[in-house]
Amino acid sequence: MLIKNIKQLIQVREPGIRFLSGIEMKTLPTIENAFLTIKDGKIDSYGEMKDCPSYDGGTIDATGKMILPSWCDSHTHIVYAGNREGEFVDRINGKTYKEIADNGGGIVNSAKKLQATSEEDLYEQSRKRLEEVIQMGTGAVEIKSGYGLTKDAELKMLRVIKRLNKEYDLPIKATFLGAHAVPGEYKDDKSGYLNMLINDVLPEIADEGLADYIDIFCETGYFTVEDTELIMAAGKAHGLISKIHVNQFTTIGGVQAGVKHGALSVDHLEVMNQEDIEVLKGTDTMPVALPSCSYFLSIPYTPAREMIDAGLPIALATDYNPGSTPSGNMNFVVSTACIKMKMTPEEAINAATINGAYAMGLENEVGSITIGKKANFIITEAVNSYGFLPYSFGRDHIDSVYLDGKRQVFDF
Ligand code: NIG
Ligand code: FE
Numbered sequence: 001m002l003i004k005n006i007k008q009l010i011q012v013r014e015p016g017i018r019f020l021s022g023i024e025m026k027t028l029p030t031i032e033n034a035f036l037t038i039k040d041g042k043i044d045s046y047g048e049m050k051d052c053p054s055y056d057g058g059t060i061d062a063t064g065k066m067i068l069p070s071w072c073d074s075h076t077h078i079v080y081a082g083n084r085e086g087e088f089v090d091r092i093n094g095k096t097y098k099e100i101a102d103n104g105g106g107i108v109n110s111a112k113k114l115q116a117t118s119e120e121d122l123y124e125q126s127r128k129r130l131e132e133v134i135q136m137g138t139g140a141v142e143i144k145s146g147y148g149l150t151k152d153a154e155l156k157m158l159r160v161i162k163r164l165n166k167e168y169d170l171p172i173k174a175t176f177l178g179a180h181a182v183p184g185e186y187k188d189d190k191s192g193y194l195n196m197l198i199n200d201v202l203p204e205i206a207d208e209g210l211a212d213y214i215d216i217f218c219e220t221g222y223f224t225v226e227d228t229e230l231i232m233a234a235g236k237a238h239g240l241i242s243k244i245h246v247n248q249f250t251t252i253g254g255v256q257a258g259v260k261h262g263a264l265s266v267d268h269l270e271v272m273n274q275e276d277i278e279v280l281k282g283t284d285t286m287p288v289a290l291p292s293c294s295y296f297l298s299i300p301y302t303p304a305r306e307m308i309d310a311g312l313p314i315a316l317a318t319d320y321n322p323g324s325t326p327s328g329n330m331n332f333v334v335s336t337a338c339i340k341m342k343m344t345p346e347e348a349i350n351a352a353t354i355n356g357a358y359a360m361g362l363e364n365e366v367g368s369i370t371i372g373k374k375a376n377f378i379i380t381e382a383v384n385s386y387g388f389l390p391y392s393f394g395r396d397h398i399d400s401v402y403l404d405g406k407r408q409v410f411d412f
Helices: 022-026 085-092 097-102 106-115 119-135 151-167 190-208 225-237 254-260 274-280 291-297 304-309 330-341 345-352 354-358
Strands: 002-010 030-039 042-048 059-061 066-069 071-073 138-144 172-179 213-218 241-246 265-268 286-289 377-380 398-403
Touching (some): 022 304, 022 345, 071 330, 151 172, 151 190, 172 225, 213 225, 225 241, 225 254, 254 265, 345 354
Parallel strands (some): 002 059, 002 066, 172 213, 213 241, 241 265
Antiparallel strands (some): 030 042, 066 377
16 A cells, blocks of 8 residues: 655654653654555555655555554553443542542442453443544553452453454553452452462463553552562563552652562653652653543643653553543643643654553554554644644544554444
């Protein structure tokens, strides 16, 4: 397939880039008036129109439109059952997220719903969300368990993630987040719960190849830094690298623990102190910001400006989940990063593509227009410049999306 007359081909990179840090994030390489060819689902060649090869097969004329690599959403909880709009209204009426969780709402509420939902029904609910985010330009995604909180329900979630990965044309990474909250049955026995996860659930997950990564909610009132180190070490013993929830509400040393254990990413980071920023410098651990979560819960935004100016990389992801972020719209994430976190459009697009790919171990497959990478890309509507995309917030400006070079169209 040939796409010709592309007004601007965005995020064109040579192979071999792992991620971009600090000042590197300010540059977004583009080609004006470009062509792109796709072969066997991969990017085969690209360049300026004056060098466009002649081609008899399928051709798309993209006059006035831009092409950029699909969004890489490295942190989601797309597999869940039901919704929690009641808690949303409770928060409007003055309750806090913590008060709701302390009274049987929150993660435990979603776990109850999920335990009572059949695997087939859970797949159906999740499939719709996945199709929705593909339509909004996401072309690679990480999905966590963590709304099961029993062995059966956690395995059910991971099997649904595996099935989604098989049925859809985008790469999906699965993360085991059994340590998302302590379920009621273990209310006074957190270490019993962790032991069950480590000795009973984790070996089965590893045997069946149901997860790529391991996660834990390291937060005051949930799991301590000690718990976090225990889970990360157990994951590593089963070949699972960690990607962890840290610093959402309080800074208690989770970032340091993540770096110490070679976490692939540390995510949330709404509350960061100087030591948290310092310890990330020069490491392979990607800091991941989730601005839609800050927006929905009215909590601080990750201090991305300060972090990038300190030389750190940043990835952007949605956190799509029923409690803190009922939205999987990466276009909104990119806009919000620009508007609220003072990231430039170049920084935000780098953070939502190549750096997001790295944060789920997919930097050699997706995240840039690079020969040999998957042909997962977005064709925009006719727009003046890529800066228009985050500027004109609240809706996407997508004409069509492609995964493995195939146009994705779903009925809703
Ligand atoms: O990433 N912070 C922990 N977990 C989810 C939200 C949990 C929920 O409220 O369901 C998050 O924001
Ligand atoms: Fe999350």
